[in-house]
Amino acid sequence: MIRMPRFYGADKVAHILMYVCLAFALAMENSIVKFSYRFSLVFIMPIIYGGLIEILQEYCFPPRTGDWFDWIADILGVALGCLLATKLCSIRVIRMIFRR
Secondary structure, three states, rough: OOOOOOOOHHHHHHHHHHHHHHHHHHHHHHHHHHHHHHHHHHHHHHHHHHHHHHHHHHOOOOOOOOOHHHHHHHHHHHHHHHHHHHHOOOOHHHHHHOOO
């Protein structure tokens, strides 16, 4: 088995990257339709989802533990994903690609 090099906070980086991808995909899909009307779907729901996962890990899966800092990393990932999608949607070429 190959061991990956680890560093302090590697799991937090993984949380951030996973939620950047999730929020980016939701924001890009919903940017075609009015983004402001879909705020709860794009921003609030992934944050609630991350919190629920941490609660389930703490109480339903004994070897796993819930961590506040994991949830904070999830929230940061959602914010970065939404910000990245918003910036990309402002670029004219991207808007032309995603136009329906």
